[in-house]
Amino acid sequence: MPEEPNKIEIKDVSFSYDIVEESDGKAPRKALDGINVTIEKGSYTAILGSNGSGKSTLAKIIDILEVPDSGKVVIFGKDAGDDELFWQIREHCCCVFQNPDNQIVGTMIEEDVAFGPENLGVPNPELRERVDQALKDVGLYELRHRETMALSGGQKQKLAIAGALAMKPDILILDEATAMLDPSSRDDFLEVVEKMRVEKGLTLITITHDMTEALRCDKLIIVNKGKVAMEGTPEEIFLSNDLWQYGLKRPVKYNYAFEIARLTGSTLTKEDLKSDDTIIASLVKMLTKPGLKAPAVENKDKKEIDDKDIIMSVKDLSYTYAGGDGKAIDNINLDIRRGEVLGIVGESGCGKTTLISHMNAIIRPVEGDVTIHTKDGDLSCKNKKDTMKIRQNVGLVFQYPEYQLFEETVYKDIAYGLKKMNVSQEEQKSMILEAAEKVGLTERELNASPFELSGGQKRRAAMAGVLVMRPGILVLDEPASGLDPRGRQEMFAIIKGLRDSGTTIILVSHNMDEAAVNCDRICLIDGGKIKAVGKPEELFLRKRSEELGIQRPRITRFSSMLKTELKKHIPGVVFPEKHFVPETEAQSVVAAVVKAGEKNA
Amino acid sequence: MLNNISLGRYYPAHSFLHDMDPRVKTILYAVYLVAIFIIKEPVTIAVLAGIIILQLIMAKVTPDILWSTVKPMIPLALFIFIINIFTIRQGDVLFSWKIITITGYGLMRAAIMAVRLIFLIVSTSVLLTLTTTPLKMSDALEKLFAPLQVIKIPVHEMAMMMSIALRFIPTLAAETDKIMKAQQSRGADYDTGNFINKVKGYITVLIPLFVSSFRRADELAVAMDARCYRGGKGRTKLNPLRLTLKDVLAGVMFFLLAALVVVLDLSLR
Numbered sequence: 001m002p003e004e005p006n007k008i009e010i011k012d013v014s015f016s017y018d019i020v021e022e023s024d025g026k027a028p029r030k031a032l033d034g035i036n037v038t039i040e041k042g043s044y045t046a047i048l049g050s051n052g053s054g055k056s057t058l059a060k061i062i063d064i065l066e067v068p069d070s071g072k073v074v075i076f077g078k079d080a081g082d083d084e085l086f087w088q089i090r091e092h093c094c095c096v097f098q099n100p101d102n103q104i105v106g107t108m109i110e111e112d113v114a115f116g117p118e119n120l121g122v123p124n125p126e127l128r129e130r131v132d133q134a135l136k137d138v139g140l141y142e143l144r145h146r147e148t149m150a151l152s153g154g155q156k157q158k159l160a161i162a163g164a165l166a167m168k169p170d171i172l173i174l175d176e177a178t179a180m181l182d183p184s185s186r187d188d189f190l191e192v193v194e195k196m197r198v199e200k201g202l203t204l205i206t207i208t209h210d211m212t213e214a215l216r217c218d219k220l221i222i223v224n225k226g227k228v229a230m231e232g233t234p235e236e237i238f239l240s241n242d243l244w245q246y247g248l249k250r251p252v253k254y255n256y257a258f259e260i261a262r263l264t265g266s267t268l269t270k271e272d273l274k275s276d277d278t279i280i281a282s283l284v285k286m287l288t289k290p291g292l293k294a295p296a297v298e299n300k301d302k303k304e305i306d307d308k309d310i311i312m313s314v315k316d317l318s319y320t321y322a323g324g325d326g327k328a329i330d331n332i333n334l335d336i337r338r339g340e341v342l343g344i345v346g347e348s349g350c351g352k353t354t355l356i357s358h359m360n361a362i363i364r365p366v367e368g369d370v371t372i373h374t375k376d377g378d379l380s381c382k383n384k385k386d387t388m389k390i391r392q393n394v395g396l397v398f399q400y401p402e403y404q405l406f407e408e409t410v411y412k413d414i415a416y417g418l419k420k421m422n423v424s425q426e427e428q429k430s431m432i433l434e435a436a437e438k439v440g441l442t443e444r445e446l447n448a449s450p451f452e453l454s455g456g457q458k459r460r461a462a463m464a465g466v467l468v469m470r471p472g473i474l475v476l477d478e479p480a481s482g483l484d485p486r487g488r489q490e491m492f493a494i495i496k497g498l499r500d501s502g503t504t505i506i507l508v509s510h511n512m513d514e515a516a517v518n519c520d521r522i523c524l525i526d527g528g529k530i531k532a533v534g535k536p537e538e539l540f541l542r543k544r545s546e547e548l549g550i551q552r553p554r555i556t557r558f559s560s561m562l563k564t565e566l567k568k569h570i571p572g573v574v575f576p577e578k579h580f581v582p583e584t585e586a587q588s589v590v591a592a593v594v595k596a597g598e599k600n601a
Numbered sequence: 602m603l604n605n606i607s608l609g610r611y612y613p614a615h616s617f618l619h620d621m622d623p624r625v626k627t628i629l630y631a632v633y634l635v636a637i638f639i640i641k642e643p644v645t646i647a648v649l650a651g652i653i654i655l656q657l658i659m660a661k662v663t664p665d666i667l668w669s670t671v672k673p674m675i676p677l678a679l680f681i682f683i684i685n686i687f688t689i690r691q692g693d694v695l696f697s698w699k700i701i702t703i704t705g706y707g708l709m710r711a712a713i714m715a716v717r718l719i720f721l722i723v724s725t726s727v728l729l730t731l732t733t734t735p736l737k738m739s740d741a742l743e744k745l746f747a748p749l750q751v752i753k754i755p756v757h758e759m760a761m762m763m764s765i766a767l768r769f770i771p772t773l774a775a776e777t778d779k780i781m782k783a784q785q786s787r788g789a790d791y792d793t794g795n796f797i798n799k800v801k802g803y804i805t806v807l808i809p810l811f812v813s814s815f816r817r818a819d820e821l822a823v824a825m826d827a828r829c830y831r832g833g834k835g836r837t838k839l840n841p842l843r844l845t846l847k848d849v850l851a852g853v854m855f856f857l858l859a860a861l862v863v864v865l866d867l868s869l870r
Binding site for chain 1: 611613734735736764765767768771772779780782783784785786787788789790805808809812813816817820821823824825826827828829830831835836837838839840841
């Protein structure tokens with residue numbers, strides 16, 4: 001059979017990570033189970049799927065970082081099973097992985113970029129040219145003599161791209177490369193990638209949980225349980241109603257468009273989804289149809305918060321790290337209201353983590369103070385004697401808390417904090433079970449080793465370890481990062497449950513979409529200072545967000561495009577409300593259109 | 602707190618010592634190590650201090666940087682100083698109370714011991730860690746120890762391991778800090794209680810730290826694999842080590858200075 005020189009072909013490949021469970025004698029779970037994939041040269045493909053679906057393994061198979069147990073891998077006509085061609089294939093296929101810190105080899109930027117071509121034995125004048133060119137391509141040339149550790153997360157990922165480009169690859173694989181970046185670094189990174197893709201004619205394969213990012217691709221492949229569940233163009237895939245079972249969701253604007261279609265009794269076709277313009281055009285057509293019925297707007301309105309009932313006050317708080325240049329946070333004044341969800345939003349390095357570290361005296365206030373108002377009186381973070389009481393009242397869950405689990409069983413790990421308090425064995429047990437229930441862990445999971453759990457379960461176990469102290473205030477640093485869309489949604493459901501049971505929540509996030517949906521108020525931090533505090537619907541008014549220089553949530557941007565268009569077609573239509581859940585926003589738009597129609601008639 | 606560790610950290614700058622061939626620096630380092638441990642006389646110690654200060658200036662090391670390297674070793678130096686004061690009983694007695702006896706000779710010996718330790722740290726930093734990137738250092742060691750390959754010692758692999766270890770010091774320090782903070786917010790207290798309790802407290806830090814180190818090692822191995830790393834064979838270098846006349850001359854000069862100090866010291870005894 002002739003091999004195709006212009007295709008990546010994965011034929012009937014199976015692979016397992018060889019974990020044979022001795023206790024139950026089960027066959028090892030297959031990460032890939034007879035998967036078949038074809039990717040055209042020069043195309044832009046996204047591989048999507050839930051956590052643990054096998055999508056990262058698929059990427060490793062393409063770069064022959066893992067050798068399949070069975071099946072055939074042919075890269076541009078070269079058989080990966082052939083030992084002679086092995087290095088040739090790997091040379092022309094490069095990967096950028098998720099964690100920037102774990103893929104940098106060099107201490108200095110240019111040393112790191114040179115690592116790949118050095119391994120290939122590229123001789124010197126050419127080696128120098130390649131390194132310089134790669135650094136210029138990603139915009140790090142000026143920094144080439146700096147330390148790699150001094151770079152920000154986004155810069156580190158660009159460095160990884162430069163390291164790949166210096167090897168002159170044909171194929172570039174991004175394995176959740178943007179997962180740890182904030183939105184502006186993410187856009188920046190994707191822009192560089194897109195430029196390189198076009199300029200160098202790369203075949204680009206991206207693995208991502210970001211559905212809007214996936215819209216940029218020519219083709220989507222959905223992997224589930226080691227098999228291809230669906231493949232097609234983004235329009236084809238996102239027309240399907242089966243996404244949820246694969247841990248995925250539609251992109252925000254599609255959710256919105258599909259809800260409007262449903263409410264107006266219309267359907268969207270593949271052609272309608274071609275671009276933003278076609279979607280808007282077809283939505284306008286649907287909404288200008290006669291005989292629309294006003295839907296009930298699901299008013300999941302955020303509950304009223306008493307703005308006089310303050311549970312924590314941050315006063316004149318400033319902090320400078322030893323050896324750091326400038327203040328990490330500068331004169332922060334913030335009142336946290338009992339029962340609210342307060343979002344703390346800002347770019348990486350703006351001082352969010354420093355601020356929350358003050359909230360339970362992990363960093364003791366030097367200038368200014370944080371006071372916790374409890375039933376038994378006020379606790380000052382400055383006061384050493386109050387430390388234990390403060391930490392019991394204010395639970396703090398850092399980013400990626402699952403990396404900090406250490407006990408033999410999840411149960412014992414959750415119990416860790418309680419051992420430091422004088423609680424009877426009986427009471428401990430009921431508190432642990434209560435915490436486990438709040439995050440949805442079963443008894444089987446409680447008795448398992450933390451290292452046997454899936455990523456999402458581990459994170460919940462780590463959260464339970466904080467919740468077990470029954471804190472009145474819970475501070476969460478990026479609780480959903482790295483999770484697939486379904487995992488994210490489940491995490492926010494847990495947070496909502498905690499809020500409904502009366503816990504005050506402080507949510508650190510750089511995702512505006514999620515902050516807008518889940519927070520009662522948002523506090524915007526920039527360069528260590530508070531830039532604005534307010535309700536999401538106020539902050540994300542067009543004028544206000546332009547003043548503040550923040551990007552509005554995707555739903556707001558897309559919806560206002562539609563609203564502008566509708567105003568041209570329907571005289572006198574007004575949109576008084578703004579919602580951030582796409583479905584609710586869709587309902588309110590339809591309701592407003594119907595109301596205008598009635599008035600005009 | 603742990604983020605500010607400067608042990609083994611590179612200080613990026615352009616200076617004579619930064620540009621010097623790392624092989625020369627490694628050899629010089631060995632020479633100065635010997636010198637530091639041979640000399641005993643206050644005069645020669647002062648001369649050696651002068652030479653080290655000259656090196657610091659040539660490396661453009663600022664007092665801040667110097668202080669941050671020396672600072673963590675001060676408790677150890679003090680400890681050595683105090684132990685020596687109380688244990689050396691030769692010479693004229695300056696002060697005596699119950700079992701405590703301090704002698705002039707003991708005081709001086711103790712000071713020399715402490716100063717040696719400080720010299721050791723400063724020399725290591727100025728000749729090696731502060732002015733030489735880990736990759737350059739591993740290049741130098743690989744070249745210097747290349748003859749050992751004849752007896753099947755994996756010199757390249759060992760050098761690579763060392764440079765990666767150095768590269769990961771700040772990363773793991775940051776990780777340790779994060780784990781400790783997370784456990785502190787769950788009520789951990791590393792500073793109180795008896796010794797056993799403190800050790801127990803740190804074990805809960807070490808377990809996740811080990812687990813995450815292994816995870817990082819795994820990921821790094823995959824990343825290096827993806828970048829076609831296959832050992833030292835056939836590798837080229839972006840900045841191959843080049844021994845210039847300047848390096849040789851500077852090396853010889855510093856070697857002679859060290860030799861001079863040692864000879865002077867021996868002749869003073």
